[in-house]
Amino acid sequence: MAFRSHRRHIGATMLPDNASTATGASAPIAHDGDDTPLALYVHWPFCVSKCPYCDFNSHVRDSVDQQRWRDALLADLAHEAALLPGRRLGSIFFGGGTPSLMPPATVAAIIDAAIQAWRPDGDIEITLEANPSSVEAARFDDIAAAGVNRVSLGLQALDDAALRFLGRAHDVGEGLAALAVAQRAFARVSFDLIYARPAQTAEAWRAELARALSFGTEHLSLYQLTIEPGTRFATEAAAGRLTIPDGDAAADLFELTRAMTADAGIPAYEVSNHARPGAESRHNLAYWRYRDYAGIGPGAHGRRHRLASVRRRKPENWLAAIDRHCHGIESEEPLAPQARAHEALLMGLRLAEGVDLARIARISGMPVAALVDEAAIDALPGLLERDGDWLRVTDAGILLLDAILPRVVRG
Incomplete structure (x- = not known):
């Protein structure tokens, strides 16, 4: 079966699937423990409107009590800090929703509280997701002054008709103006595009991606459109009013995407994420490498102390x-060794670097033979590569990732 990537990163509503290292994807961290940097995810759930493809935990409200929300997020953070004392902090990620709607003073207060609670790395990565409206772009300088040093901009398309189809409030001109402001305000800039849209041809996507690459950002998140349950697009698809490219057409677009980004010097380091060496999202790599992360705000997930x-x-x-309770936790459950191993494998095999089976065996307390089906690995030459304890999915195999994982990863 052809691989269709999920749309986005992010730990707000599920383990990030979507969802970059301090020195680059070629230098994985090989140890675990309290000296491993912690990642902090902050979820802001509000949007101006709900996009028809979005199944994230986002909500539209007529008004928001900003002081109450600031105080609540700080209380949720303080609870996590008390449970994770003495840790180094490697990254903070403001996701949503639309966190660029947060008052910059709230962003600053959360950053200040986090770096007071934990020991921040000297080059800590602090990312905020932003919509490219002129209103939000006008806040970028203040958001940068609050401490954010990386922005992830939701351009989503470089075609006005496509933006209308996707339910976006901005047009191409407004989006590119916001990108220019972001590139002046922030040290690091990424933006998202959604492709494999209805009737999108390879030629049209080639031209759109070439234009995206011309802007010179260090990172791109390029997601194939998927029909997520519970969205307006799911209703449209069920009624026969919406059809996206089939598996073969989507696979062709996926291969084109990887070839063009590699040629431009920002190769894929994860299924849908591309970066210049050293510019990978450190925060998302914490998820994919199965490190500890704290999640605060509505719907946020976390992984700490197993x-x-x-x-x-x-x-x-x-x-x-x-x-x-002074925290927003709904449930907190211990993860069995098999569950930890399963999560670590499913996340790590999305990465171009692959996974260290010995490390996963160590953190789960299970032998390698109980983690993966060695015979299945041997039966998939050209799709998987094994080098001692390292296992990775090849470029050819990534197209079949959804089919490979159930065969190789023991449940």
Whole structure:
């Protein structure tokens, strides 16, 4: 079966699938413990409108009590900090929703609280997702002054008709103006595009991607459009009013994408993420390399001390939990060794670098033979590469990732 990538990174509603190292993807960290940098995810759940393809935990509200939300996020952060004392902090990621709608003062307060609670790395990565509207772009200088040093901009398309189809409020001109502001305001800039849209040809995508590459950003997140349950696009597809490219056409676009980005010097380091060497998203790499991360805000997930935490999803319910308990946790469950191993393998095999089976055996307490089916690996030459304890999916295999994983990873 052809691989169709999920749209985005991010640990707000699930283990990130979507979802870059301090020195680059070629230098994986080989140890674990309290000296390993922690990643902090902050979820802001509000949007101006709900995009028809989005299944993330995002909500539209007429008004938001900004002071109450700032205080609540700080309380949720303080709870996590008390559970993870003495840790180094390698990254902070503001996701959503639309976190560029947050007042810069709230962003600054959360960053200040985080670096007071933990020991920040000297080159800590602090990312904020932003919509490319002129209103939000006008805040970029203030957001940068608050401490954000990396922005991920949701351009989503470089075609006005496609933007209307995707339900985006901006047009191409406004998006590119916001990109120019972002490149002046922030040290590091990434942006997202969605491809494999209905009736999109290889020629049209080639031209759009070439234009995207011409802007010179260090990182691109390029996601194939998927029909997610519960979205307006899912309703349209079920009624026969929306059809996206089939598996073969999508695979052709995927291969074109990887070839063009590699030629431009920003190769894929994960299924849908591309970066110049050293510019990978350190925060997302913490997920994919299965490191500890704390998640605060509505619907945020976390992994710490072999526990899986989940915050309450609905904003009002999360706020009520903060009022009662000073944290928004809905559930907190220990992860069995098999579950930890399974998660680490499913996440890590998305990376171009692959996974260290010996490390996963060490953190799960299970032998390598219990983690993967060695006979299945041997039966897939050209799709998987094994070098001692390292296992990676090849460029040819990545197209079949969804089919390979169930055969190789023991459940």
